[in-house]
Amino acid sequence: MKNFDEFSKPEEYISPMDKHLRSALRNWAEKEVMPLRRKYDEDWKEHHLIEPAFDKLMGNKGLGIQKALFPPELGGWGIGQSDYAFTVACALAEEVGRADTGMAVAFMVTYWPLTTILVDPHVNWRLAREFAPMFCETEKAVFAANAMTEPQGGADIENLEITGGKTIRTTARLDGDEWVINGHKLWPTNTGGVAKLFIVPCTTKPGSTDINDFALIFVPADAKGVTQGGPYEKAGMAADKNGDIWFEDVRVPSWYRAQGPGKDAEVFREIIPWGLIGSMGFLCGAMLNLYEILYDFVSTKTYKNKPLKEDDCVAGIIGRIAGDIDICRILAYESARMGDRRNKPYGYPLHSDEVVSKMRNLKDFVSDRAVDVFGKAMDVLGTYGADREYDIEKHWRDIKIIQLWMGGKQLCQMEAARYFFNCKTL
Amino acid sequence: MNKTLDELFVYPKELVDEESKRVIHLVRQWADKEIISKRQEYRENYEKLFIETRKSLNLTIGLQRLTLPEESGGFGWNNPASTPGIVSVLTEIGRADAAIGVISAVKCVVFAATTLLPHLDKDVCDVLAPIYCADELKTPSLILPGMGTVGEETPLFLGRSILATVEPDGDGYAVNGKNMRPLNSGAVADLFCVVCADKLGRPCVALVPGDDRNIVRGRTLLETGLNASANCDVSFNNVRIPKSYLISRDGVVEQIYTWLNLLLGGVSVGVGMNFFEIVTEWSETRTIKGGTMMKENPLCASVLADVADETFTARLLLYNLAHIMSKPDDWGYSGSQRVYTFSQIIGSQVQQKIMRAINRGLELMGSAGYSREWHVEKHWRDIKTIQSYLCGVGAEAPVKMDTARFFFDCKEI
Numbered sequence: 065m066k067n068f069d070e071f072s073k074p075e076e077y078i079s080p081m082d083k084h085l086r087s088a089l090r091n092w093a094e095k096e097v098m099p100l101r102r103k104y105d106e107d108w109k110e111h112h113l114i115e116p117a118f119d120k121l122m123g124n125k126g127l128g129i130q131k132a133l134f135p136p137e138l139g140g141w142g143i144g145q146s147d148y149a150f151t152v153a154c155a156l157a158e159e160v161g162r163a164d165t166g167m168a169v170a171f172m173v174t175y176w177p178l179t180t181i182l183v184d185p186h187v188n189w190r191l192a193r194e195f196a197p198m199f200c201e202t203e204k205a206v207f208a209a210n211a212m213t214e215p216q217g218g219a220d221i222e223n224l225e226i227t228g229g230k231t232i233r234t235t236a237r238l239d240g241d242e243w244v245i246n247g248h249k250l251w252p253t254n255t256g257g258v259a260k261l262f263i264v265p266c267t268t269k270p271g272s273t274d275i276n277d278f279a280l281i282f283v284p285a286d287a288k289g290v291t292q293g294g295p296y297e298k299a300g301m302a303a304d305k306n307g308d309i310w311f312e313d314v315r316v317p318s319w320y321r322a323q324g325p326g327k328d329a330e331v332f333r334e335i336i337p338w339g340l341i342g343s344m345g346f347l348c349g350a351m352l353n354l355y356e357i358l359y360d361f362v363s364t365k366t367y368k369n370k371p372l373k374e375d376d377c378v379a380g381i382i383g384r385i386a387g388d389i390d391i392c393r394i395l396a397y398e399s400a401r402m403g404d405r406r407n408k409p410y411g412y413p414l415h416s417d418e419v420v421s422k423m424r425n426l427k428d429f430v431s432d433r434a435v436d437v438f439g440k441a442m443d444v445l446g447t448y449g450a451d452r453e454y455d456i457e458k459h460w461r462d463i464k465i466i467q468l469w470m471g472g473k474q475l476c477q478m479e480a481a482r483y484f485f486n487c488k489t490l
Numbered sequence: 491m492n493k494t495l496d497e498l499f500v501y502p503k504e505l506v507d508e509e510s511k512r513v514i515h516l517v518r519q520w521a522d523k524e525i526i527s528k529r530q531e532y533r534e535n536y537e538k539l540f541i542e543t544r545k546s547l548n549l550t551i552g553l554q555r556l557t558l559p560e561e562s563g564g565f566g567w568n569n570p571a572s573t574p575g576i577v578s579v580l581t582e583i584g585r586a587d588a589a590i591g592v593i594s595a596v597k598c599v600v601f602a603a604t605t606l607l608p609h610l611d612k613d614v615c616d617v618l619a620p621i622y623c624a625d626e627l628k629t630p631s632l633i634l635p636g637m638g639t640v641g642e643e644t645p646l647f648l649g650r651s652i653l654a655t656v657e658p659d660g661d662g663y664a665v666n667g668k669n670m671r672p673l674n675s676g677a678v679a680d681l682f683c684v685v686c687a688d689k690l691g692r693p694c695v696a697l698v699p700g701d702d703r704n705i706v707r708g709r710t711l712l713e714t715g716l717n718a719s720a721n722c723d724v725s726f727n728n729v730r731i732p733k734s735y736l737i738s739r740d741g742v743v744e745q746i747y748t749w750l751n752l753l754l755g756g757v758s759v760g761v762g763m764n765f766f767e768i769v770t771e772w773s774e775t776r777t778i779k780g781g782t783m784m785k786e787n788p789l790c791a792s793v794l795a796d797v798a799d800e801t802f803t804a805r806l807l808l809y810n811l812a813h814i815m816s817k818p819d820d821w822g823y824s825g826s827q828r829v830y831t832f833s834q835i836i837g838s839q840v841q842q843k844i845m846r847a848i849n850r851g852l853e854l855m856g857s858a859g860y861s862r863e864w865h866v867e868k869h870w871r872d873i874k875t876i877q878s879y880l881c882g883v884g885a886e887a888p889v890k891m892d893t894a895r896f897f898f899d900c901k902e903i
Contacts, residue, residue: 102712105712213857226779227779227780230780231780250857251857296857296861296862296863297861297862297863298860298861298862298867299860299861299862299867299870299871300860306857306861363640364639364640365637365638365639365640365883366637366638366639366640366642366651367637367638367649367650367651367883367884367887367888368646368649369638369643369644369646369651371640372637372883372884375884375887377884377887377890377891378884378885378887381884381885381886381887435849439845439874440885442714442874442877442878443877443878443881443885443886444881444884444885445878446636446637446878446879446881446882446883446884446885447636447637447671447673447878447879447882447883448637448671449714449874449878449879449881450713450714450715450716450874450875450878450879451711451712451713452711452712452713452714453711457713457714457874460714460874461714461871464852464860464870465857465860467853468852468853468856468857468859468860469856469857472853472854472856473853474789474790474793474853474854477789478789
């Protein structure tokens with residue numbers, strides 16, 4: 065094998081932009097991130113080191129990638145209307161994740177709220193025009209956040225099929241031509257003072273299980289009544305800040321609702337596949353980097369006075385690691401292709417059980433393999449496994465949360481059971 | 491939780507005598523009072539409190555001299571029969587803080603190689619006992635064989651590269667070794683216990699005082715966990731030691747591994763038990779699906795069951811090893827191939843089990859488990875660090891080879 069690019073991906077699915085995008089991102093990652101990433105843990109609160117790298121990735125002075133989803137006529141790249149949107153998203157997540165999964169999630173989550181208004185067939189042109197300048201006309205990195213989880217409910221909010229939204233405590237009341245929002249959200253990516261724009265899943269009728277009462281409403285971070293707490297200190301993911309947000313009588317225009325009654329629930333379900341593809345891309349990127357590091361290590365360190373990789377028993381272990389990476393990458397791109405079939409006659413809508421349940425299942429599998437693969441690689445490195453100088457331990461700390469987020473493992477298992485076994489009461 | 495930890499995570503109580511039980515009780519009180527009840531303060535002021543709590547454990551309670559002979563001022567737990575008591579103490583320490591546990595474990599391992607009956611080395615004991623019985627906190631460090639580098643042929647201990655050498659030098663020995671990575675505390679150690687190869691390539695153990703000016707220390711490492719132990723790479727450039735500081739009896743290196751497997755297992759089981767306490771509180775105060783208590787959901791309950799059964803079986807396995815080690819007449823002494831192999835198997839299994847218990851529990855706790863606030867992520871990082879260090883090189887490969895060698899009489903591996 066010549067290099068990590070030769071891990072399998074279905075070449076016939078790959079976007080025509082793939083080579084160019086990867087090349088630009090890889091140059092950025094190798095110049096701006098990889099030489100500094102070992103210092104990111106100490107930079108978790110201030111982002112003195114991290115912020116300039118984000119600017120060069122996302123702002124117009126650098127690659128300008130934060131505008132990718134917006135239509136070209138609004139200054140974007142039109143990825144939201146592309147037949148390769150998911151495959152491109154997977155590649156972006158992979159390339160940035162290879163360098164730092166914390167940066168990858170912070171950057172990709174900026175797209176997350178925007179998918180509800182910028183991706184075919186749900187483009188909301190009025191909101192697209194409203195927010196395009198914020199992302200397309202700046203040299204600085206601009207972040208958005210999906211203010212989803214609530215303190216009391218954990219993953220309940222992502223389990224709309226069962227809860228019907230009745231557990232949501234964040235409320236939106238229409239007062240004239242404005243929504244008035246109240247509530248408390250916990251832990252969204254890009255909070256802790258980072259995001260300029262939130263999308264807020266909430267209810268227009270507390271306790272209701274009617275899906276028409278579920279609402280997705282955009283809220284600028286500087287709106288009166290929005291308060292953000294400081295970031296939490298975590299095991300890893302230093303480039304991704306998570307904190308609390310309180311909405312107290314926050315007023316936004318009525319047309320800041322993403323799609324309207326019923327449709328909001330549909331596009332909310334559609335953002336799940338985006339999060340799952342991003343998650344798999346981050347994990348595959350991190351695993352590709354693991355392979356690079358591990359290759360060097362097992363070629364230069366010895367057991368029984370032979371290179372580690374030339375010992376049959378160790379070879380069995382590292383062979384399995386490489387095999388798992390290969391399988392996970394194939395699954396990630398297969399999932400991405402499911403997303404890109406959304407508009408095709410032979411595809412399924414993004415909000416369908418076919419797409420959501422299968423993607424959750426695949427993300428669960430890839431997450432489990434990644435957690436195992438990193439744990440095993442640290443053990444192969446032995447006394448060097450925990451050493452920050454080898455970067456594998458950083459990835460190990462960072463990726464654990466990917467396995468846990470978006471409802472975690474158990475929600476993935478439930479959705480898989482519901483779909484594959486037609487469970488009625490789970 | 492309406493049951494005590496010891497009612498849940500049972501161990502054969504008859505293996506631990508009454509005196510040991512009193513010491514174990516004292517250590518549990520220390521853990522609860524000084525660390526577990528003050529977790530937030532401990533987390534925010536970790537470096538200072540780490541030293542203070544180590545002092546209260548080692549000097550006030552006196553555990554620094556736990557395994558020294560009674561006639562030398564110690565507790566007299568230098569008899570194989572004390573093994574279950576020693577692992578119990580390490581479990582209690584690990585429940586509070588894994589880094590304190592690892593340093594305490596290494597201290598006991600060093601003394602096991604030098605003062606454990608019937609191999610009490612009186613000359614070494616006479617030197618070490620006054621130091622470790624004095625009113626000053628001591629930190630030994632352990633350097634084991636590990637991996638080599640391509641292009642450098644090294645003597646081997648069961649496949650692992652021995653990076654230090656020892657040669658006669660006048661009336662003593664000279665120890666050499668470059669860029670060796672200790673298990674713990676390289677930056678602050680006052681005594682190194684290092685596995686060396688003699689001129690014929692045979693493994694032996696040298697005790698090297700940490701203040702020798704021919705010791706070169708690298709920068710303090712940033713690691714996944716156990717950072718309070720302050721580790722760094724060390725080089726010995728012709729460090730001279732007295733003749734009595736070299737222990738070359740057969741099986742001494744195996745004995746070190748055996749004790750390390752047992753005691754680091756004890757530390758990790760303690761961590762697992764504390765994690766159980768935390769996840770119990772979590773699962774009783776969180777609801778899912780709009781109102782069901784988390785632990786009452788069958789899927790969540792099955793994850794909680796995994797946490798409990800991995801910790802439960804790890805503790806039982808560990809006491810089996812302690813029992814084997816406490817009966818040298820029945821099973822052979824702790825440096826024998828048999829007991830060494832058993833310890834490798836059980837040591838590896840215990841670490842895997844506790845790692846899995848925490849990984850599973852984290853799945854329920856989600857972001858709370860991942861944030862520093864709940865202390866769970868520290869346990870998770872500490873256990874992974876112990877596990878990787880214990881692997882030494884090549885993940886489970888060396889342990890698999892040790893096992894196959896013993897059970898199948900393999901000759902070539």
